[in-house]
Every structure is written in C-alpha cells, then in structure tokens.
Amino acid sequence: MTILRAQDLTLGYGRQSVVHDVSLDVTGGGVGLIGESGSGKTTLARAFLGLLKPQKGTIWYGGQDLKKADMRAFRRDVQPVFQAESLNPRRRVGASIAEGLPDRARVGELMEQVGLDPALAVRRPHELSGGQRQRVVIARALAVGPKLLILDEPTSALDVTVQAKVLDLLAGLDTERLLITHNLAVVGRLCRTSHVLFAGRVVESGPTAELLAAPAHPYTKALRDAVPTLGGQPPQAGTSAPPAETGCPFRSRCPLAVPECERAPELREVGEGRTVACHRAEDVLTGP
Numbered sequence: 001m002t003i004l005r006a007q008d009l010t011l012g013y014g015r016q017s018v019v020h021d022v023s024l025d026v027t028g029g030g031v032g033l034i035g036e037s038g039s040g041k042t043t044l045a046r047a048f049l050g051l052l053k054p055q056k057g058t059i060w061y062g063g064q065d066l067k068k069a070d071m072r073a074f075r076r077d078v079q080p081v082f083q084a085e086s087l088n089p090r091r092r093v094g095a096s097i098a099e100g101l102p103d104r105a106r107v108g109e110l111m112e113q114v115g116l117d118p119a120l121a122v123r124r125p126h127e128l129s130g131g132q133r134q135r136v137v138i139a140r141a142l143a144v145g146p147k148l149l150i151l152d153e154p155t156s157a158l159d160v161t162v163q164a165k166v167l168d169l170l171a172g173l174d175t176e177r178l179l180i181t182h183n184l185a186v187v188g189r190l191c192r193t194s195h196v197l198f199a200g201r202v203v204e205s206g207p208t209a210e211l212l213a214a215p216a217h218p219y220t221k222a223l224r225d226a227v228p229t230l231g232g233q234p235p236q237a238g239t240s241a242p243p244a245e246t247g248c249p250f251r252s253r254c255p256l257a258v259p260e261c262e263r264a265p266e267l268r269e270v271g272e273g274r275t276v277a278c279h280r281a282e283d284v285l286t287g288p
C-alpha cells in the first residue's frame, strides 16, 4: 500500500529550490532516502511531514492532496522520529512518551515494546544513555499508533553496537518507515526500496539489495564503496567538488564523465523496478 506519494516535487526556501522534480512512493517494506549532507533529505522529510509546502508538484496521502487532507488524521498516521536531542531535557521521559496518549497506562507497555525498563519513566533524558534516549523517541512516536514513521538519521549519534541494537528494534516493528540517512549499510537493513539523492535530485532508485550489489549510478557506487561498516563516517563520494550547475550535476566529480554528460540525463529504467539518471549506467553496471 502506498501511504505517501511525491509527484514532481520541487521544494525550497524562499525563492531558492533545493529539491527538484522528485517523484517517489512510500510503500511497504521500508523506503530509504540516501545522500550526503546538503542533498535535500531533510527538506524532503519536512515536506512529507506536512511542515513545508511544495513550490511545485504534489504530495498525495491516501489518494488525497496533502494540502487538503485532514491534518489531525495525518498527524496520527505519520509520525517523525528525530534524533534524541529533540527530547525536552526538563521533562521525565515517561511524560514525554505520554504526550500523545489519552491514557498514561500505556507508557509502560510502549517502553517494553522498545526494550526499555518501565522503571526508567521517571528519569530525565540526561539520566539515560544515548541508545535509551533514542528508544524513548521511538516509543513517543509509536504512542499514537502511526502507520508510518519518518526517521531522520535515527542512529547516527549512537556508537556502533548501540546503533545495531536500535536498528534491530526498528526492523522488528510492524509500522512502515521512511528512513533518511547518509549510511547505505543502515538502509540495507531496514529498507526494501531506496532512492539516492544528489544535489536535490533522485539519481537512482530501486530495490536496496540490488543498489548495493550492483549500483547503476557512479554516485551510488561511490557511496557504497565509501561506507564499509554500520558505524562508518559520512561518506565522501569521490571528490568534494560542488555539483555541476548544468547537465548532469554529478559530472564535476564523476570518473566516467564524457562530453555527453553536459546534457542532463533523464531518469530511465535499467531493470525491473530500477531507474537511474546516468548516460553511462550500463558501463557502471558492467564495470569493475
């Protein structure tokens, strides 16, 4: 089932656009949005949460334009999971979790669901570990019974072993997820489908396992090769040259760039459920 759909979405701040013509479906099995810092991931997440109006295009929510949707129902169905720093430092964590609940009795149950001892409910965020705080944020998001969690770098502040445990927790939840990260190893565990963003454009989409095994865009390949482990640092894909302003935005960094790349590539199919915006996709797929 498609919970949210972006259609030809252009987003930005003031008169500047930072996300261009993005179309994607948030469907079952987990959806990943991958890209380096500044690629537009958080901007897209804000739009999907109804916090940023499109400059162009439409967000569909259950067949209805989000602009016209019942926002009370939407806020119940689609919940953000931000980093643990978003917790109110003065509030006991049990009270933070209870914010969305008609009945406080469920706090203990929710805490157990995310692997926390309910006795911790009386503590304040600074009296918990980073991993415990992140579990509190997840419990708070689950409190209203959402259909979809939108997770923005949910584990990047955690150390590797704690990160792996929080990912296990997320993988075991029934709730659907849209996961935003720079880390391909994280989407590999949590998302059946992924979209790779570069300079505000989707450059490659498809089943995550296939993107990891055989990337068709040189940027996806560079990202994959730059992230050897779950705890890896944010990737430096190729050089740090700024995106090209005309033609293919990745050509300023691309080892395979040819004169043809001065013409912007369209997204095209390169296999079942796979699209890529690269003139040289076939060479990337068959290359070393």
Ligand SMILES: Nc1ncnc2c1ncn2[C@@H]1O[C@H](COP(=O)(O)OP(=O)(O)OP(=O)(O)O)[C@@H](O)[C@H]1O
Residues within 6 Å of the ligand: 013, 018, 035, 036, 037, 038, 039, 040, 041, 042, 043, 044, 182
């Ligand atoms: N409130 C804002 N006003 C103006 N420009 C913004 C604002 N927020 C983000 N931007 C710009 O939009 C672009 C995309 O930013 P965004 O935060 O969506 O990227 P990101 O991929 O989530 O990066 P990161 O991983 O660093 O959070 C960047 O160039 C950024 O400077």
